[in-house]
Amino acid sequence: MEDFEIYTPSADEVRSGELGRRMRQFNYQFVGEYGEAQPVWVSARSGEELIGGLRGFVFLNWLRIDLLFVDERARRSGVGAKLLESAEKQAIDLGAKCAALETFEWQARNFYLKQGYEEYARLDDYIKGFGLIHMKKELAKLRTSK
Structure with missing residues (x-):
């Protein structure tokens, strides 16, 4: 194909989902049809105040954690661990076998x-001298140990 144009799609074109549908159709040839991403949302509050939360999704047997935040006043109290544990249990119920996330060096690597997460890759000097750390965990072990 020699006659083509590179352009910025309109918001309507992006919302139509055509590109994603075409990609899924291509992928289905190799791995068969798969379901949509399933959200995993967990929050914590103290009284009426939101003190933390986790947002992620399960897709293709993986829990992908996009965000885990705990208010500074509630850190080191177990809130983060409870949020993560709850999300992992939900993900297992949705068919997840593993979990993955990214965290910056100044955030929560040690947490x-x-x-039980392990670092499997790192992008050094991702921003202002800090690395972006890729982490994963096998959730199948949770099933057999609990």
Whole structure:
């Protein structure tokens, strides 16, 4: 194909989902049809105040954690561990076998290590001299140990 144009799609074109549908159709040839991503949302509050939460999704047997935040006043109280544990249990119920996330060096690498995650890749100097750390955990072990 020699006659083509590179352009910025309109918001309507992006919302139509055509590109994603076409990619899924291509993928289905190799791995068969798969379901949509399933959200995993967990929050914590003290009284009426939101003190933390986790947002992620399960897709293709993986829990992908996009965000885990705990208010500074509630850190080191077990809130983060409870949020993560609850999300992992939900993910297992949705068919997840493993979990993955990214964290910056100044964020929560050590916290995740304590929760059984392992570092499998790192992008050094990702921002202002800090690395972006890729972590994963096998959730199947949770099924057999609990």
